[in-house]
Amino acid sequence: MSTPMTPGIAAGRLPGEEIATNFDDLHAPYAPHEAAVAADRCYFCHDAPCVTACPTGIDIPLFIRQISTGTPEAAAKTIFDQNILGGMCARVCPTEDLCEQACVREAAEGKPVEIGRLQRHATDALMAKQSHPYTRADATGKTVAVVGAGPAGLACAHRLAMQGHDVTLYDGRTKPGGLNEFGIAAYKATDDFAAREVDWLLGIGGITLQTGKRLGTDLTLDALTGDHDAVFLAVGLGGVNALRAPGENKDSVTDAVDFIATLRQSPDLTHLPVGRDVVVIGGGMTAVDAAVQSKLLGAQNVTIAYRRGRDAMSASRYEQDLAASKGVRLMFNVQPVAIHGNGAVREVELEYTADDGTGLKGTGETIRLAADQVFKAIGQTLETDAGLTLEGRKIAVTGAGRTSRAGVWAGGDCASGGDDLTVTAVAEGRDAAMDIHATLMGSN
Structure with missing residues (x-):
């Protein structure tokens, strides 16, 4: 992304x-004694309801027991058997809405077992070892193309390789x-963890990576x-929805996903430009990540503007509270109707909304916010x-994950039925791999 250096x-x-x-x-990683104390609360x-709440079905009580008995590497193997990207999921998964919300301790005390941090403790311990914990089955002679090296594609490629198939993994x-490398806030995956996790995953062998190869062009x-x-198609959602508001093509009105990708790949964040008055349009995780990181870069005023109420935001309440704690203003029931400015954005005009029972509608009442930078985070398209x-x-x-074409499967954000979470994408990639394996070996 290149952001015009307009005033502000x-x-x-x-x-x-x-x-x-x-x-x-x-979230700083647990020290060993902290992990032991946290595990003892299970x-x-x-x-266990936490297992049911986990999209990948990890045996959470078992891995926590393994931590409590001083065998975190065994705990990690329990996790990786179900979720090969368990290290990243421990960092970015909305555990507060999934396994931890279902935890019996949460229901009884309002303080769940910190499953996510325990999962990170275990997976980090095993990933620090030199050898990959899985070996390939005997070669089947079958080849599979996996298009998209994000969470779904990586999970699928790893499971197929483990079954003895040769995989070519393409990415544009x-x-x-994928989103683990380019699409999440930098403070959630520090120390180049996403890249290190991919290198570790590819250690199983049998996967040939080809980058710069995009479906539809290459x-x-x-x-x-x-x-x-x-x-297997795991191409994600590369397009960004339009605001459909006059002025959205003005300078410094850009896509939040591009801003986050640029930030994640920036070698020196002091060189990354940011506005003084930033407005983010949207209500999901991308909106929160863009807003919080703008504030952390030094933006003075950052506002998230969302067209519905707080409860309708797809970003979790935890993420909303995180944004507020960093000084981000959250505005609800407002939608953009115009972007004002002479060449570059100077103000965002928002209209208040209400649902009269027949759908969301503008009320006619508007408000203008000063803005020298606007990020669009209103969803992506195939x-x-x-x-x-x-x-x-x-x-x-x-x-x-079977598509309308024989021999072609799909999963992750590009496929119907999911909830656009990393952990769900991993489950879909894993399950598609096993279905592909069964089909190739004649057992389906």
Whole structure:
């Protein structure tokens, strides 16, 4: 992303030391004794509700018990058996809405077992070892193309390789990782963790990575199906929805996903320009990540403007509270109607909204916010459907990711039915891999 250097947008708003502190690890890892104390709080429930709440079905009581007995590497193996990206999920998964919300301690005391931090403690311990914990089965002679090296694609590729298939993993960017590398806040995955996790995952062997290969331009589905025994599409959602408000093409009105990607790849955040008055349009995790990071870079006034009420925000209440704690203003029931400015944005005009029972509508009452930088975070769209049947705006799938075309599976954000979470994408990639394996080996 290139942000025009219009008045009000500047780099180096804060000293380098302060920016480094601002972007430090959001949750420091447990020390061993802290992990032991946290693990001892687990009741090790039979039919534990936390397991049901986990999209990948990790045996949470078992791995916590393994931590409590001093075997974190065994705990990590329990996690990785179900979720090979358990290290990243421990950092970015909304555990407060999933496993921790379901925890019996949460219901009884309002303080759940910190499952996410315990998961990180275990996975970090095993990933620090030199050898990969899995070995490949005997070669099957089958080849599979996996298009998209984000969470779904990586999980699928790893499981297929483990079953003995040869996988070619394509990605349109210059490096793998998908949203884990380019799309989440830098303070959630520090120390280049996303890249290190990919390198670790590829250690199983049998996966050939090809970057700079994008479906629809560099790759065609016909060629992929002709060259491989099966294809798994995990292309994500590369397009960004338009505001459909006059003035959205003015300078310094940009996509939040591009801002986050640029920030994540920046070698020196003191050189990254940010506005003085920043407005983020949207209500999801991308909106929160863009807003918080703008504030951490030194923006004076940062506002998230969302067209519905607080409860409708797809960003969790924890993330909303995090934004507020960093000084971000949250405005609800407002929608953009115009972007004002002479060439570059100077103000955002918002209209208050209300739901009269027949849908969300503008009330006619408006307010203007000063803005020298506006980020759009109002959802993403599928860039190419490769001629497959769609369900809404996503590729239609049945079962474990089967598309309308034989021999082609899909999963992650590009496929119907998911909830656009990293952990869900991992589950879909894993399950599709096992369905592909069964089909290739003639057991389906």
